[in-house]
Amino acid sequence: MINKKHSRLNVLLEFFGSMNLAITILVAIAIASVIGTVLQQNQPYNDYIIKFGPFWHEVFQTIGLYNIYGAIWFLALLVFLVLSTSVCVYRNAPVMLRDMRQFRVNVKEKSLRLMHNSQSWSTEKSSEEVEKTLRYFLKLKGFRTRIKEHDDHRVIAGMKGAWNRSGYIFTHVGIIVLCLGAYLDGSFGLTIKEWTGRIIPEVRDIRADQVPATARLKAEESGSFRGSISLQEGTSSKIVFLNIRDGYLVQELPFTIELKDFRIEHYASGQPKSFESDLIIHDDLLDKPLEQTISVNHPLIYRGYAMYQASFGDGGSNLSLVAWPFHSQKIQKIDVNVAVKEKRTLKTSAGKYTLELDDFKMFNIFPNTKEERLETGKQFKNFGPSFTFKMRDATGVANEYHNYMLPITQNGRRFILTGMRNSVAETFRYLHIPMDKDDSLDRFMTFHALLHDQIRVKRIAQTSVKAAMGDINKIDQKMQADVVRSMMNLLTLFNQGGYVAIDQDIKKRVPKDKQVKVAEAYVKILQNLLQNTFLAVLKQEGVDTKKSVSDEDNLFFEDAISALAGIGAYGSPVYFQLAEFKQRESSGIQITLHPGQNIFYLGCLMLIVGIFMMFYISYQRLWIILKPESGKLMITFAGSGNRDQREFAKTFAVLVSKAEKFTTGK
Amino acid sequence: MSVPNEFMSSEIQPSFFKRLNIVDWIFAVLLVTGSIYAFQKYSVLMDSYEVGILFGTAFSFIAIGWLWKPARGLMFYVAILSLFAIYLYGTELAAGESNFFLRFLLSAQSATMWMSALFVMATVAYFIELFSGNVFTGKVATAMTWSATAMGFIGLLVRWRETYLHGIDIGHIPVSNLYEVFILFAIITALIYLYYEKRYETRSLGAFVLLVITAAVAFLLWYHFEKGASEIKPLVPALQSYWMKIHVPANFVGYGAFALAAMVGVAYLIKDAAVKKNPEGLLATRLPPLDMMDDVMHKSIALGFAFFTIATVLGAMWAAEAWGGYWSWDPKETWALIVWLNYAAWLHMRLMKGLRGTPLAWWAVIGLFVTLFAFLGVNMFLSGMHSYGEL
Numbered sequence A: 001m002i003n004k005k006h007s008r009l010n011v012l013l014e015f016f017g018s019m020n021l022a023i024t025i026l027v028a029i030a031i032a033s034v035i036g037t038v039l040q041q042n043q044p045y046n047d048y049i050i051k052f053g054p055f056w057h058e059v060f061q062t063i064g065l066y067n068i069y070g071a072i073w074f075l076a077l078l079v080f081l082v083l084s085t086s087v088c089v090y091r092n093a094p095v096m097l098r099d100m101r102q103f104r105v106n107v108k109e110k111s112l113r114l115m116h117n118s119q120s121w122s123t124e125k126s127s128e129e130v131e132k133t134l135r136y137f138l139k140l141k142g143f144r145t146r147i148k149e150h151d152d153h154r155v156i157a158g159m160k161g162a163w164n165r166s167g168y169i170f171t172h173v174g175i176i177v178l179c180l181g182a183y184l185d186g187s188f189g190l191t192i193k194e195w196t197g198r199i200i201p202e203v204r205d206i207r208a209d210q211v212p213a214t215a216r217l218k219a220e221e222s223g224s225f226r227g228s229i230s231l232q233e234g235t236s237s238k239i240v241f242l243n244i245r246d247g248y249l250v251q252e253l254p255f256t257i258e259l260k261d262f263r264i265e266h267y268a269s270g271q272p273k274s275f276e277s278d279l280i281i282h283d284d285l286l287d288k289p290l291e292q293t294i295s296v297n298h299p300l301i302y303r304g305y306a307m308y309q310a311s312f313g314d315g316g317s318n319l320s321l322v323a324w325p326f327h328s329q330k331i332q333k334i335d336v337n338v339a340v341k342e343k344r345t346l347k348t349s350a351g352k353y354t355l356e357l358d359d360f361k362m363f364n365i366f367p368n369t370k371e372e373r374l375e376t377g378k379q380f381k382n383f384g385p386s387f388t389f390k391m392r393d394a395t396g397v398a399n400e401y402h403n404y405m406l407p408i409t410q411n412g413r414r415f416i417l418t419g420m421r422n423s424v425a426e427t428f429r430y431l432h433i434p435m436d437k438d439d440s441l442d443r444f445m446t447f448h449a450l451l452h453d454q455i456r457v458k459r460i461a462q463t464s465v466k467a468a469m470g471d472i473n474k475i476d477q478k479m480q481a482d483v484v485r486s487m488m489n490l491l492t493l494f495n496q497g498g499y500v501a502i503d504q505d506i507k508k509r510v511p512k513d514k515q516v517k518v519a520e521a522y523v524k525i526l527q528n529l530l531q532n533t534f535l536a537v538l539k540q541e542g543v544d545t546k547k548s549v550s551d552e553d554n555l556f557f558e559d560a561i562s563a564l565a566g567i568g569a570y571g572s573p574v575y576f577q578l579a580e581f582k583q584r585e586s587s588g589i590q591i592t593l594h595p596g597q598n599i600f601y602l603g604c605l606m607l608i609v610g611i612f613m614m615f616y617i618s619y620q621r622l623w624i625i626l627k628p629e630s631g632k633l634m635i636t637f638a639g640s641g642n643r644d645q646r647e648f649a650k651t652f653a654v655l656v657s658k659a660e661k662f663t664t665g666k
Numbered sequence B: 001m002s003v004p005n006e007f008m009s010s011e012i013q014p015s016f017f018k019r020l021n022i023v024d025w026i027f028a029v030l031l032v033t034g035s036i037y038a039f040q041k042y043s044v045l046m047d048s049y050e051v052g053i054l055f056g057t058a059f060s061f062i063a064i065g066w067l068w069k070p071a072r073g074l075m076f077y078v079a080i081l082s083l084f085a086i087y088l089y090g091t092e093l094a095a096g097e098s099n100f101f102l103r104f105l106l107s108a109q110s111a112t113m114w115m116s117a118l119f120v121m122a123t124v125a126y127f128i129e130l131f132s133g134n135v136f137t138g139k140v141a142t143a144m145t146w147s148a149t150a151m152g153f154i155g156l157l158v159r160w161r162e163t164y165l166h167g168i169d170i171g172h173i174p175v176s177n178l179y180e181v182f183i184l185f186a187i188i189t190a191l192i193y194l195y196y197e198k199r200y201e202t203r204s205l206g207a208f209v210l211l212v213i214t215a216a217v218a219f220l221l222w223y224h225f226e227k228g229a230s231e232i233k234p235l236v237p238a239l240q241s242y243w244m245k246i247h248v249p250a251n252f253v254g255y256g257a258f259a260l261a262a263m264v265g266v267a268y269l270i271k272d273a274a275v276k277k278n279p280e281g282l283l284a285t286r287l288p289p290l291d292m293m294d295d296v297m298h299k300s301i302a303l304g305f306a307f308f309t310i311a312t313v314l315g316a317m318w319a320a321e322a323w324g325g326y327w328s329w330d331p332k333e334t335w336a337l338i339v340w341l342n343y344a345a346w347l348h349m350r351l352m353k354g355l356r357g358t359p360l361a362w363w364a365v366i367g368l369f370v371t372l373f374a375f376l377g378v379n380m381f382l383s384g385m386h387s388y389g390e391l
């Protein structure tokens, strides 16, 4: 009975301790890890459905391919690795330890002769003398020796590099230890709490103090965790958030962490050089608050909690905006003061709109193209401050905007950029509004307003038509009035929707075969009106328009028309210009607790020490049997080394030839 | 034990230190003096870890020079020429264009180009030697490999100085992007090879090993001319750490050793096939014995594994300091683990009866592709936190 149990255990040990299994597990973990890197982990499920289709998505999700490193079977593999290594150590370590101490002085002559490195010779000298000589010789060569007297012979056994054997133990125990450390720091603790129902991740976007107890972890019960918190300058927190799939948990801290100041420094090229946060830790255990600056690669570690500079963002900067009305004949600017993450309701020509200010960025660094690099000698260009916001109309529909504060230069001309998109899936399309000589929007806005002033534009249209047609008679007057009317109609269409609107109008009203011709005529007519309106703007500025218009003004005109044509699709009834800002930053701080970290490092250290011992301490054994035989002394010399057989064979050959010389005296 | 003493006195080995000669000691003194000088001059710019790394490096170099004498000569020439280049530069980066020596020989760019050219020529020479058996060509090949290695080191060291000439806050050790580590890869692989060449007294593996170095050089040149990768850029904050100084070189000892083992694996497979086909044939007789190649492969993988283990652990420690956790399953990290597991499996396979020989050689060759992916593929195809050196 007992025997049977024993044998069953043995089979199990045999299985777990086998080298085959070890290699299989190592390769299996490697392959699983490959999958985990090729298939992006922990993405939104929708992305996977689009990529693989619903069927495979279902399959992949079930077998845990989206979070491989947390999948049960992956963890099982790791457990198997630890088990296998442990069994291996359990079975081999005693042998190794014995190896280190025992010299195997009971070897038989026959087995020595069968060894790979073995040689025999005889001598006239006495057994005692030979023994002394050889032991001394082996000692010089770094071998420890033992001797044993047998009935008819004596055995000298030598050993060198026994530490190699403990290398095996260090390495493999190291693996077990580091796995244990990693286990303590993994997410097992949380997973178990989730299974038992102790915690349920919160998915709603609610205030931290309203998060229910099922999604809160007390400071005392915290195992390992990795959470983050975003602090605005001058604020503090006693909690961090742990992200779990699409939800989160609130982890309480045993102290309060306050952000005093956050700084970004830049290289001359504009790239970020450093991120720094000045933290203050408030804790009852401290006599006075602990102040320390953290930066990337320089965390603060307090009571085992490590605080890292992880990210940064806007912490509610105050912006002074100027709202320029679009689609209006009057330039009535409105000043709006708003902070990031705040909303403002505005009355506009197109009804009530809500401005939602989302973000403010101090720097916008873009890589230069090859040409720009050659021209400026710089890798990057900085577009300066910008802000993003949404404009939501009364029905709740919103577009998103991205406005820069400073004009940029393109082809020698100055523009201010404002980007728009209908949804986050799109990229911003930018309206390039040309700036006038003073780098201001005045001229463009004056032009824009004038184009919306029906009375004045009509007068301009009449004047220009008259000038083009010359003398007036009755019929001409009617024709002129027709032309002016269609000019005004075209302008209205243009104001509403740019060239696209005109194009649509033509498609709707004109037979197909005439569309091209009509379009050409329309463009000519409209262009004429726009030009004359622009001349009126110039005249108003005091430019002498009798002479030819300067190249700059011509370019401005073209740029202005492109911008004006885009306003229809812009979707916002106002353009927001950023006049001033007071930046307030927030710092993203990652806080972690890794109780197993030192155990993990200990395992790593053992692993490394062990590996070097195994690789670079050569473990060698020698045996010599001295046996008197028919008046002579028969010497059998054999040895083995556990690594590098070629090398050992050479070493052995030298040893033997010398030993023979010394023992025979030849 | 008095009797045997006299006639065995010749066997009494003097201690290691007693066996060192005057050159060894001068070498050591120079290195120590040099580091003390560097410490005095630049300690304001270093934190305590970096001071530790400075002296640690000096002592490791002394140990390397003592244990492997040719390394002393290499260090000597590299030091002299690099210092000369730094002297020529003064504080003017523009000297790189105007000064003759810098422009055509010693600026980081030029030295790297010399390295590339010499490695390619050495490869050709090793092949000629392999097929013709001409000993002199073989010696030339060895000399060119040594010179290429020296030029590579000079290129990196001078580049180090050049980064500081771009701006004191831009200066950094040149192991921060793919361009720089490719140089490192080439010279470390070459050094490991040169060590084995001497130790096993055979040049017939040179052609194979230099082939992988030439491939690296080809990539380097493409990267330089097509992508302008040799340009010096400031470091992103995550890379500003003393960890980089030890993590990256340790990694590349691993990569270099694995690459070498793979190329020896190729030679092994060729020889194995050649012997089966015609034992008297050229390749069958010219290539070293199989058991020797098996040995080189094992030694090399052992060396690589030991250093790769250190590098990965250092990487974990760095990650713990920069990202808030020693292990995040970031793609680069994960691929380091994959490479490591792969060679752990290889080492264990070798301990199993019946699997030695060609299966292991094949595995070593496949290992190169695994390594290559970890080293290059991850940066090209996968996104992650190892943001340096995207293609």
Ligand code: HEM
Binding pocket: A016, A017, A018, A019, A022, A081, A084, A085, A088, A092, A168, A171, A172, A175, A611, A614, A642, B302, B344, B347, B348, B350, B351
């Ligand atoms: C991640 C896991 C492991 C690592 C990193 C590892 C590492 C090593 C290394 C580096 C060697 C030296 C190889 C050589 O001398 O060429 C070795 C030897 C060995 N390993 Fe592992 N090992 C691991 C797991 C295992 C497991 C699970 C077993 C159980 C079957 C095992 C059994 C052995 C044995 C029996 C030796 C030979 C020791 C000797 O006699 O010299 N190892 N291991």
